[in-house]
Amino acid sequence: MTAASDPFAGEGWLDRVHCEDALQGLRRIPDGSIDLLIADPPYGLGKDYGNDSDKLDTVEYLRWTEQWIDAALPKLKANGSLYIFLTWRYSPEIFVMLKQRMTMINEIVWDRRVPSMGGSTRRYSSVHDTIGFFARAKDYFFDLDAIRIPYDEQTKKARSRSIFIGAKWLEMGYNPKDVWSVSRLHREHKERADHPTQKPLEIVERMIKASCPPGGVVLDPFMGSGTTAVAARRCGRRFVGFELNPDYCELIRQRLVALEPASQQDEQVTG
Numbered sequence: 127m128t129a130a131s132d133p134f135a136g137e138g139w140l141d142r143v144h145c146e147d148a149l150q151g152l153r154r155i156p157d158g159s160i161d162l163l164i165a166d167p168p169y170g171l172g173k174d175y176g177n178d179s180d181k182l183d184t185v186e187y188l189r190w191t192e193q194w195i196d197a198a199l200p201k202l203k204a205n206g207s208l209y210i211f212l213t214w215r216y217s218p219e220i221f222v223m224l225k226q227r228m229t230m231i232n233e234i235v236w237d238r239r240v241p242s243m244g245g246s247t248r249r250y251s252s253v254h255d256t257i258g259f260f261a262r263a264k265d266y267f268f269d270l271d272a273i274r275i276p277y278d279e280q281t282k283k284a285r286s287r288s289i290f291i292g293a294k295w296l297e298m299g300y301n302p303k304d305v306w307s308v309s310r311l312h313r314e315h316k317e318r319a320d321h322p323t324q325k326p327l328e329i330v331e332r333m334i335k336a337s338c339p340p341g342g343v344v345l346d347p348f349m350g351s352g353t354t355a356v357a358a359r360r361c362g363r364r365f366v367g368f369e370l371n372p373d374y375c376e377l378i379r380q381r382l383v384a385l386e387p388a389s390q391q392d393e394q395v396t397g
């Protein structure tokens with residue numbers, strides 16, 4: 127490959143989703159270049175992503191997880207952080223892995239707002255995903271004001287006593303808690319693309335606004351339908367990522383094209 131055709135030459139690796147195995151591609155990303163890592167790996171539950179990536183047994187799955195974690199973490203800047211989507215089945219083991227390498231800041235419960243219709247009969251129905259939030263160092267970047275949740279007028283009025291006047295939290299909104307109640311993307315959802323485990327933009331955009339400075343770089347090793355790339359672009363951040371399945375790479379290209387004039391988007395998925 128010549129320097130001119132190598133997408134990793136210069137800044138060519140940025141603002142692209144590379145259609146290849148993350149374990150290979152990560153090697154070519156410069157160490158210390160990433161502000162925020164958002165990882166939504168296969169959960170180890172046997173989903174069909176058009177490849178065998180979610181068909182590993184427990185031992186292989188955890189070994190593979192450790193491999194990509196060790197390949198990805200050096201890419202983070204010193205004040206960078208990581209969000210990882212997981213299921214309760216493997217989050218205990220993977221959180222321990224990450225706690226040996228980073229500081230755990232939060233466990234976030236994503237309540238997928240699954241409607242009550244039957245469900246498991248020999249256990250409680252699982253309706254949440256587990257998200258780990260980890261930082262490399264104590265001075266990790268975190269912009270709370272960017273993700274405050276505004277109060278409605280009625281609530282503001284109810285807190286109109288003089289002691290509350292001018293309170294920042296009342297004017298700008300409150301800080302999100304660690305339970306995020308956001309509907310999963312059901313088939314008819316307007317955001318829905320043709321991917322079995324697409325995540326809602328609302329969730330990924332909150333992560334980006336809080337944990338990546340404007341103009342900073344977000345890395346997602348498992349892009350799927352490209353939610354992280356789309357969210358980064360919508361939030362004025364740069365992105366880089368990987369995806370194994372060429373059909374999903376095409377989906378990502380289409381989602382990016384839909385955001386902006388095609389002339390600016392042609393080269394953003396390489397394979």
Ligand SMILES: C[S@@+](CC[C@H](N)C(=O)[O-])C[C@H]1O[C@@H](n2cnc3c(N)ncnc32)[C@H](O)[C@@H]1O
Nearest residue numbers: 147148166175179324325348350351353369370
């Ligand atoms: C849970 S999905 C990601 C969904 C994504 N967050 C979204 O919102 O669409 C995981 C994706 O990782 C991809 N994948 C699995 N192993 C991979 C690897 N080694 N390198 C790159 N992509 C991989 C799968 O094909 C799948 O699309």
